[in-house]
Amino acid sequence: MPSADRGIQPRRRPRQVRAELTRERILTAAAHVFAEHGYAAGTTNRIAERAGVSIGSLYQYFPNKDAILAELLVRHIDRGSWTAPDRLDLSPGSLEAAVRTWVRDAVANHGEDPQLLRIMIEEAPLSRELLDTVDRHGRIRVGRVRDLLARHPDVHVGDLDTAAELIVFTVEMNTHKVMADPRGIPVETFENELVAMVTRYLRGDDPRT
Known part of the structure; x- marks a missing residue:
C-alpha cells in the first residue's frame, strides 16, 4: 500500500460545536469550489471566501487544499x-x-x-x-x-x-x-x-x- 503524505493531515479536529460547524462550512464550500472551478483554480482563498471564513481560520483546520480534498474523499467513501x-x-x-x-x-x-x-x-x-x-x-x-x-x-x-x-x-x-x-x-x-x-x-x- 502506498505511504501517506504527512503534509496533508488535518491540523485541527474540532471538539466544540462551533468549531465543527466551521469545519463543515469549509468542506461544503470546497466541494462547490472544486466542482465549479476545477482543482487547479480551486484555491484556498476561494474556498475561504465561499465558506465565509478568513484564510487564517481555514488554515487552522487544513494545511492546504490537498488536505481538504483528501477529507472530502474520506467522507465520500464513508457515506457509501x-x-x-x-x-x-x-x-x-x-x-x-x-x-x-x-x-x-x-x-x-x-x-x-x-x-x-x-x-x-x-x-x-x-x-x-x-x-x-x-x-x-x-x-x-x-x-x-x-x-x-x-x-x-x-x-x-x-x-x-x-x-x-x-x-x-x-x-x-x-x-x-x-x-x-x-x-x-x-x-x-x-x-x-x-x-x-x-x-x-x-x-x-x-x-x-
Whole structure:
C-alpha cells in the first residue's frame, strides 16, 4: 500500500460545536469550489471566501487544499455502503437480483456531481485517514460478498476469497469511471451489462454460450 503524505493531515479536529460547524462550512464550500472551478483554480482563498471564513481560520483546520480534498474523499467513501447479505434473497434463482442490488448500491454511492467525483478520483492525495478508510471499507465489502458467495446455491467459483476481491474491485472501479463521466455510457445500460457479467461469472456459465 502506498505511504501517506504527512503534509496533508488535518491540523485541527474540532471538539466544540462551533468549531465543527466551521469545519463543515469549509468542506461544503470546497466541494462547490472544486466542482465549479476545477482543482487547479480551486484555491484556498476561494474556498475561504465561499465558506465565509478568513484564510487564517481555514488554515487552522487544513494545511492546504490537498488536505481538504483528501477529507472530502474520506467522507465520500464513508457515506457509501453495500447491502448486507442477510438482507438479500439467497434462494435459488435470486443471484442476479442480489448482484443488481450491489451494483445499484455502488451507483448510489457515487451520486455526487460528476465533476467533483472526477476530481476526487484523479487528484486526491493519500492521507493516512484516507488509506485507513479505503482499507476498512474494502474489507467490509469483500467480507459481505464472500458471505453471499459461501451461502448462495447458484454460486460456482473456484476460490471464494479471490472471487470476492475481484467482484468488489470490478464493481467499484467501473462504477467510479462511469459515474465520473455519465455522458459516456447510460447508467441503465452500464448496470444491466455489469450485472450480467458478474452473474455469469458467479454461476460459472460457459462464456461460449
